[in-house]
Amino acid sequence: MKVETKLEGPELTEFLQEKALTIRRDIIKMTGIAGSGHPGGSLSATDIVAAIYWYALRHDPNQPKWKERDRFILSKGHAAPVLYAALAETGYINRDVLWTLRQFGSALQGHPDMRKVAGVEISTGSLGQGLAIACGIALAGRLDKLDYKVYTVIGDGESQEGEIWEAAMLAAHYKLDNLIAITDYNDLQIDGRVSDIKDVCPVDDKWRAFGWHVICIDGHDMDQIVAALDEARQLKGKPVMIEAKTIKGKGVSFMEDMVEWHGVAPNQEQMIAALKELGVDDWTSW
């Protein structure tokens, strides 16, 4: 069995936007209750993650280890809340577990742990490593004659790690066209603007020069995300990098494009205000 959406056009867009809204609400409530976590980078990746899970990915939440499933790797592991929300909404994990984020004994810790959570392909949290592992999984798929795709989301700050570029070279060398990477390009990292700290620009030219097919999009425009994923899935002979321009904290006005919301959770008042903006009037009922 595989989960696939049959929707098209505006209906598809609306469906994916609804999923993204659900994820945003969950991210806020999850981190709000936990009292710590990374809302900013979770919210910037939300639309991309929603499109991956409900449009692109061939998967079956009842069989997390199904051999032919597409793999999704959240290389920027600190955005765990976006992944947990997607895993809950697709049915890999129980929704109630979301509210135990970071508690002693919970399966959901600050970074995704494959030992604990069904649907987490690899444990991430140490930045820069997901892409190389994605390359290995993509190569294995080719060797095993399985036609799955490997999706991975990396951060723009994360792209400062040397290992990213080592993997970039590898993927192109092996022509891993079953590998689709997406950069969550929000121009923020912990210390400030990526462009001020250590500019990764011109990042699309860099990936191109490394032998990748590059697609630049607005990472909050669902139609553009879907079109980019379509193009990426059809492309032959090269790995694909989708450069998604995003806004950190997207969807919550007081979090948008603010470095302060990288690794700080909303307090109760802020959580309630954020959920109101996301259309939840009574947070206890969400």
Added chain:
Amino acid sequence: MRRTCLNMVYELAKTDERIFFVGSDIGFGTLDEFKADFPGRFFVEGVSEANVIGLAAGLALEGKIVYTNTIATFITRRCFEQVALDLCLHNVNVRLIGNGGGLVYAPLGPTHQAIEDIAIFRALPRMAIVAPADAEEMKRLMPLTVDYPGPIYIRLAKGGDPVVTDPGMSFRIGKAFVMRRGKDALIVTTGMMLKAALDAADKLAQDGLKAAVLHMPTVKPLDTSVLLDLAEKAPIIVTVEEHSIIGGLGSAVAEAVAEANFDSVKRFKRIGIPDVFPNKYGSQAGLLTHFGIDTETIVSVIRQLNKRPSGQLATERN
């Protein structure tokens, strides 16, 4: 403790032009004053730990004294090769300040728990390893790091830990401090576990058991003369650390004591994190209790060892 440490770097930089700071995505606003006052000696290099170590080595080879700072796992494991060769082999004056030594970042999981940092750095020739017990001790340590020859790893505990050392105490890199004297047992500890060790000694005193407490803020070079002097007289030796039982303080003490070949029999136990990746999250305190790295465990281990003449103790949990 972290704030004290970084503020001291800034204070020291005011009077010493050789002092540089290189951070690696350490936290928005960290050391803004340093950046404003000495922009030419302040760098934040993004998420690129291996590169940071190389950069620091290059600066240090040209006579600078370079303080670097990021999360402990990323300044130890992530760039181990660069630390070994660029820093230790070249014996350069780079100071690695690791945030969250031990289980401080408990809710962030295994990627952020620095539980083997001491072990891997102990294996590197020339690397000094210092884990102060509190912010006051940090203040005494930092001025000495300026002219210490060769690389130093400074292991930070959590912020806001209680002050347990006496502000009047002296400090020297490589020196151990006898915090309590007692003939019945010896508790050896490093970093912020000193508090648990002292509390355990107090509790044991109520049973009439007199435990000495040796605080070893420097794990390498190990102050074997003080250690062995106390160890020789102690029938029971227990080590306590917020670190894997493999390769850390407990191992260092075991090696020294075993090779001292004392005539008298020693009963020995390492208290620390067993040989596992922690598979529970939550608070640092929760995990320390989970692994039995606390006052109660120290007390019960020493009581048991006091009763049992020989053999292994089954107290490990995971």
